Amino acid sequence: MEDVHMFKNTIKKAFQKDFIENIWKIEVNGYQEEIGVEIRDSQTTMPSYHILRFEDGSEKMQYSPDEKEWTMEGIQKDYLILKKVGEQTPTKEGIQIINTKTQKPVLISYEYVLLDVVEDHLHVRHRQFTSGGEQLIAIKTGEVFALNDATLRSYPKNRVCFPLTYDNPPDFLSDDDKRQDLWISKLSNAYLWCYHTRCSSGYDLHIAVSDLESIHDEVVVQSGIAKMFPQPYFQVGNQLFFMADNKHEIVSYLV
Secondary structure (H helix, E strand, O other), X not given: OOOHHHHOOOOEEEEEEEOOOEEEEEEEOOOOXXXXXXXXXXXXXXXXXXXXXXXXXXXXXXXXXOOOOEEEEEEEOOEEEEEEOOOOOOOOOOEEEEEOOOXXXXXXXXXXXXXXXXXXXXXXXXXXXXXXXXXXXXXXXXXXXXXXXXXXXXXXXXXXXXXXXXXXXXXXHHOOOOEEEEEEEEEOOEEEEEEEEEEOOEEEEEEEEEOOOOEEEEEEEEEEEOOOOOOOOEEEOOEEEEEOOOOOEEEEEEO
């Protein structure tokens, strides 16, 4: 018989990171244990980008562009990728590649529109073309290459998983008449359940670990939130990431 004690006391807070300004975007590095966070000044909407380590939330890098029209498009290996976003059109010409180790730009270009991010390359189109004129830019060096179909099919690693909604709760959860909504995800031999319960000031958000028969560990991730989250967390391996309802805080748990 499987040892049920293997699941006890398994949910531990990995890190908690607070930001003064609003979190606009989060990207996960598929190759390293880190995430990229874009935050914006609530008055000027000027962005800054922060690379955080999974282990403790410590900051590996912070970068701030000179213009607010830049947004984070991805983080891959040791490189942060930004693209220009226009005020009048969905996109404008502009790409930045930042080396997260040296915190220096590999490339800042206003000649290309970013079409896609593939492994080790950017799929781009020169600004003089409305169609065709597509090329590749090497992320590591900023060099421009001719288009290659094999490279376009080589997508970067994506380790992010999202929980699924679950309509038929197991017996060990169905007695909780205060529970609102239910999500499930899997980790090895454990099942992860996430749900809201009503409280006097709104809702509490719970995460619980079970086997096939019973709950063995549970924590309240956030208390007294005003609204239920439509998507409560994302998962990378055995680490769960939650964003606070005020959009100023990221909390992570190890399972």
